[in-house]
Amino acid sequence: MRLCATLAGMSQDLSIVELDADDPAAVDAAFTIGNEAILADLPDFPPSCRAEHEVRVRLPMPGTDRHTFLAYRDGLAVGLVQADLPIFDNLNKSFLDVLVLKEHRRRGVGRALFRHAVGFGLARGRTSVMGFSVITDAGGAPTGSSAPFAAALGLDNKLLDVRRRLDLSTADDAELARMLATSRPKAAGYSTVQWGNTPPEELLEDMALLDSSFLDEAPKGDLDLEAEKVDADRLRRVYETRARYGARPYETGVIHDATGRLVALSALRMSKTVDWHAWQQITLVHPAHRGHRLGLISKLVNLQTMRAQEPAVRIVDTFNAEVNSHMIAINEAMGFRALDRWANWQASVA
Ligand SMILES: CC(C)(COP(=O)(O)OP(=O)(O)OC[C@H]1O[C@@H](n2cnc3c(N)ncnc32)[C@H](O)[C@@H]1OP(=O)(O)O)[C@@H](O)C(=O)NCCC(=O)NCCS
Known part of the structure; x- marks a missing residue:
């Protein structure tokens, strides 16, 4: 495992580590966090595909330089951020997906992961960050936690999508x-x-x-x-x-x-x-x-x-x-x- 950062201040016991595809425990943790964090907010979603995950950690989609960073608290993997850096177009963008296990939310993990990925992207010329997440249910009532999270991080909703x-x-x-x-x-x-x-x-x-x-x-x-x-x-x-x-x-x-x-x-x-x-x-x-x-x-x-x-x-x-x-x-x-x-x-x- 490659240690990328240990965060001082609010979360002294939090470390952020890039996923190593040769570390089966890390690959397993990334799958569990991705699957459970999504289903916690979107229980009607299909479960993530383990077989696809196993291949994808080694073989991202062509055109994307993908980096996954895991957040560990007291040795336990509690969240991740996936940073997708397009390599043929949109060379100033990084697409970020921050996911934190439900029982570990509101303790600064999401913010720390986001900041880490922004810094990683900036070092590679990525001056614009993007993300995609659910914000309201069919009746228009707020759902999930991404809207207040995004607001806290200074992100704006630039286009509304509807899932049908x-x-x-x-x-x-x-x-x-x-x-x-x-x-x-x-x-x-x-x-x-x-x-x-x-x-x-x-x-x-x-x-x-x-x-x-x-x-x-x-x-x-x-x-x-x-x-x-x-x-x-x-x-x-x-x-x-x-x-x-x-x-x-x-x-x-x-x-x-x-x-x-x-x-x-x-x-x-x-x-x-x-x-x-x-x-x-x-x-x-x-x-x-x-x-x-x-x-x-x-x-x-x-x-x-x-x-x-x-x-x-x-x-x-x-x-x-x-x-x-x-x-x-x-x-x-x-x-x-x-x-x-x-x-x-x-x-x-x-
Ligand atoms: C969104 C998510 C990543 C936040 O992770 P987290 O570890 O709870 O986030 P943090 O504790 O770092 O929160 C940072 C700030 O965001 C805001 N925030 C986050 N969740 C919030 C919530 N449920 N209600 C109100 N504000 C919230 C707060 O301002 C918070 O700071 P504070 O706790 O000091 O008030 C997590 O809820 C998650 O995995 N959701 C499902 C996936 C998702 O929507 N990802 C976002 C894609 S952009």
């Missing part, structure tokens, strides 16, 4: 089928293609183009954030890495028949060890091909495919910016319902 949930055990299957049937005639001249962990090689360039435009297309409120720089090679490595995590992705692309170009895609992802829950991730339609229901069609077809192969899946969760009215309209029509509101935090620490 589709419960497949009560979904209106007839309505979903009707939506797909009435949409298809509007998409004459387009066809769908599907893949899991290995997208067709010939589509990678178009996928990278769509991915790179994602942030510029989706609302980003007051966030200071560049679109990701994605190319075919980075994308190939992203999918290879996810496969190593054991993730089960379901993805549907839409091809414009006349040109053979990929112009839309929608992605669902399940973890290796949780069979009842899926995340609806990106859905994106090229601006020149909007108005043909390609977003709705790719989402519905993708969902159909996943359900056919994953009979135990019951819950699909998704995040959208509160102002993303087009995507929200599609989601609400499919039966997704708002659950809670999340803040995209950001602060300059220069």
Whole structure:
């Protein structure tokens, strides 16, 4: 274990140590803290995937320099901060996730972890820190502890996201089928293609183009954030890495028949060890091909495919910016319902 800091003052018995992937106790502690701290505030979340964690501590997602720091009090691991430093774009940013075990909160651990990660990032030119956390429940009542924590640390909410949930055990299957049937005639001249962990090689360039435009297309409120720089090679490595995590992705692309170009895609992802829950991730339609229901069609077809192969899946969760009215309209029509509101935090620490 590499000792990074011992904090004087309020918490003399608190030390912060970078996670060593060769230390099984530290890897175990990081898993337990991550899983338990999240479930304490979000009991309806799927549990974290241990198999993915074991691989991820050695193999972060391509494009991210990830450092995890554990906080020990009297030798006991009680909290962690994950610092993700993008390496191809957003070179002045660090994305921080601070997590403290519930029974050890309000004793300065979170603040100490945050300060440590800010200092670590600043030494690497990261003058802007970002974070993402739940702030209110579906009724708008405050939930979790991140809002007062973020306020105490000087972070501002720059963009509000809403998590929506589709419960497949009560979904209106007839309505979903009707939506797909009435949409298809509007998409004459387009066809769908599907893949899991290995997208067709010939589509990678178009996928990278769509991915790179994602942030510029989706609302980003007051966030200071560049679109990701994605190319075919980075994308190939992203999918290879996810496969190593054991993730089960379901993805549907839409091809414009006349040109053979990929112009839309929608992605669902399940973890290796949780069979009842899926995340609806990106859905994106090229601006020149909007108005043909390609977003709705790719989402519905993708969902159909996943359900056919994953009979135990019951819950699909998704995040959208509160102002993303087009995507929200599609989601609400499919039966997704708002659950809670999340803040995209950001602060300059220069
Ligand atoms: C948010 C979290 C990391 C805070 O950890 P912590 O160790 O309790 O934080 P600290 O004790 O260092 O709190 C620092 C300050 O934040 C504020 N704060 C933190 N939690 C608070 C709460 N529940 N209510 C009111 N203020 C709170 C206080 O001003 C506190 O200082 P004080 O205790 O001297 O008044 C922890 O609650 C957690 O893991 N939550 C779940 C994950 C999460 O939301 N992470 C934040 C992502 S940005």
